Amino acid sequence: MRIDLDAEQQFVYKVTCTECVVRDRIKWATYRSGEDNGFMAAMDRWIFHLTEKHPDADAPCLKFLPEAQQRLQERRERRSAD
Secondary structure (H helix, E strand, O other), rough: EEEEEEEEEEEEEEEEEEEEHHHHHHEEEEEEEEEOHHHHHHHHHHHHHHHHHHOOOHHHHHHHHHHHHHHHHHHHHHHHHO
16 A cells, blocks of 8 residues: 555555556556545455455455445445435
């Protein structure tokens, strides 16, 4: 994970997979700004990437999979209600 600052000096979170290439030799990554809890959004996306693409991975963050799934379900419910 890398944490940078954007043009407004707010945190930007970037998580990159060292194994997966998505296009033109570009590594899979998630990039989330600090607003609206960007860290959690980036970590959730990373957890889902690990479980889908690297099911045998042994990463400490995977213990938060149930919480990540709950947040995803809540986002889907909010979108369908709009």
